[in-house]
Amino acid sequence: MDTVLQWFLAPLQYEFMLKAVLMSGFVGMVCAVLSCYMTLKGWALMGDAVSHSVTPGIVLAYIFNLPFALGAFVFGVGSVLAIGFIQSRTRIKEDTVIGLVFTGFFALGLVLISKNPSNIDLMHILFGNVLGISTADIIQTLVIGTFTLAALLLLRKDLLLFCFDPTHARSIGLNTTALYYTLLTLLSLTIVVALQSVGIILVVAMLITPGAIAYLLSDRFDHMLGLAVFSGVFSSVMGTYVSYYLDASTGGCIVLLQTILFVITMICAPKHGLLVNIHKSVH
Secondary structure, three states, X not given: OHHHHHHHHHXXXXXXXXXXXXXXXXXXXXXXXXXXXXXXXXXXXXXXHHHHHOHHHHHHHHHOOOOHHHHHHHHHHHHHHHHHHHHHXXXXXXXXXXXXXXXXXXXXXXXXXXXXXXXXXXXXXXXOOHHHOOHHHHHHHHHHHHHHXXXXXXXXXXXXXXXXXXXXXXXXXXXXXXXXXXXXXXXXHHHHHHXXXXXXXXXXXXXXXXXXXXXXHOOOHHHHHHHXXXXXXXXXXXXXXXXXXXXOOHHHHHHHHHHHHXXXXXXXXXXXXXXXHHHXXXX
């Protein structure tokens, strides 16, 4: 017991680890709440698109000495507007438009990085750097994350109906176009929140995996939210600890732990797991 307690307490004597554990847990919670809506809506590719599209915004923000969050948010929302515009004006399907927009934005980001090789740390942009998070970044993350959580909870019922049955939502008078862009704006904000922890490449896992785990474990949205938050916070905190002891990528450890939790859930879920389905087919 003392050994286990020591395992948890030893890293916390360092201020950078204490900050990293607390911020990873908070980011895990924010991402987990949004991931429930993303899972119901089937927006995994959209999350991937917006997370990659913020790259040029971050680089330009750095070049002009502006907050990273501002650049990321502007380009995140810009990619959403571009996707909506192209889809409404052409006959190209949504998944194709998403692929076109996010690869174009991401390529622009890589070109900008290559033109400023000494000023931009590509690894930190792509994979996060929660162990080196500054006080200013912590405050920014807390403010944006709290606003995002408040908006999600305030619009909870409308967003749930929009994700589950947009046709019914429209028939009872809800403005589904406004809800569409609201959800995508909150997605952009959440990506900004998660950038320091896991970076652009891995943030999509934070936005999808907790919701997918919870979706396999529960048929009720309230329970799904609770389970997603638990898995998101647990994997974020434990992933940070594991990265400390293994001296490995923090974002990579967090996402890998989430993936392991998903695989276990996929196999062992009491109602929708593979073992249960195999048992039913046998009998």
